Amino acid sequence: MTEKSTATPFVRTWEILPSRGYETAWIDLGEANLSARGRAVGLAPEPYWVAYELETGPGFVTRRMAVTIETATAVRTLDLRRDADGRWTADGRPRPELAGALDCDLGLSPLTNTMPVLRHGLHRGPGEGPRRFTMAWVSVPELTVRSPVQTYTHLARAEHGARIRVESGTFRSDLEVDGHGLVLDYPQLATALTR
Template sequence: MPKSLFWSRTDTAGAEHVSFDDRQGLTARGTVLAADPVPYTCRYQLTTGPDWATTRLEVEAEGAGWSRSVRLERAGDGWRVRTGEEGDLDAALRAAGHPPAGLPGTDDPDRLADALDVDLGGSPLFNTLPVRRLGLARGPADQPRRLTVAWVLVPSLVVVPAEQVYSSLGPARVRFASDTFTADLDVDPEGFVVRYPGLAERAAPR
């Protein structure tokens, strides 16, 4: 992996580090640490095709007394989803005053059929997938692009289809919207997030 990036979370105590190769699509291995809703470590491995459409994502999340995993693979006939679970995340969430998480994965992978991208909750890396696939980082201001993603909630690893909208605001600026949420992202020339208001900021290399 010839490159790496590091973000500090601004919404909670936490950080993300990813090592990656983006010469022919994206191959990446990353680790996310966060304190909310319960302290957890999340590790992922991501692979896309040369067109930056996701072909595979493996995620493992763990905390005190629990661990979960999910694997998403996109084939010609749709997405395949496999999950694993040990311990009791719901007990940890209840102890912290949060509602139960539900089971990891999805009971109906066909609901993900329209998704070309995945989105791992709390990770600014995954915004790069549609930005690169749609060529939004370097282009002029453009019409909004509406798409469906396979959204992996963290730390539950529940997978749901989500509608998201990306709009180029000109070079190095991309607007992201989902439901009532909107954020204007600062990105570098390669489409990687530099600043995600309310979520994360990238650390400059020394």
């Protein structure tokens, strides 16, 4: 007898503003985890396409993100993993500077903002105020990995969910998420085309 999945499937398509492109993600959202696969195309800084797969464990903590990017001159891949002890690897090589990170953040992808929102219920209410996160941030189209700190703050309830401020360094944007924690509008980055 196989175990019945309790995940809810979603499909979300966004217009990605900086790349002048689009992303579609097929998402299976459970009570405490999600898995997704996505495709994106962009024109800036050069024409490229992206394919990714994302898997989280309990608490929406990243387990693995595999990414492939193709441009006219190169194909790049990245296999980013976090084990149960919190150790990160990129293509099998240890990345100790990512210690403490629970989330991956794929550049130009609004999907990866979902995990911290869901983990702390920021789509439902303010909780305990601003939350600071170390992220395993992946640049697109280069696929380099860095560890910036991002702050998420619930600002208000909104018509379809909530408004949340995301900050990192000098960057700041107030995004709108739906009742499932998925991005509807991310000024400077993305706008959902399907709800």
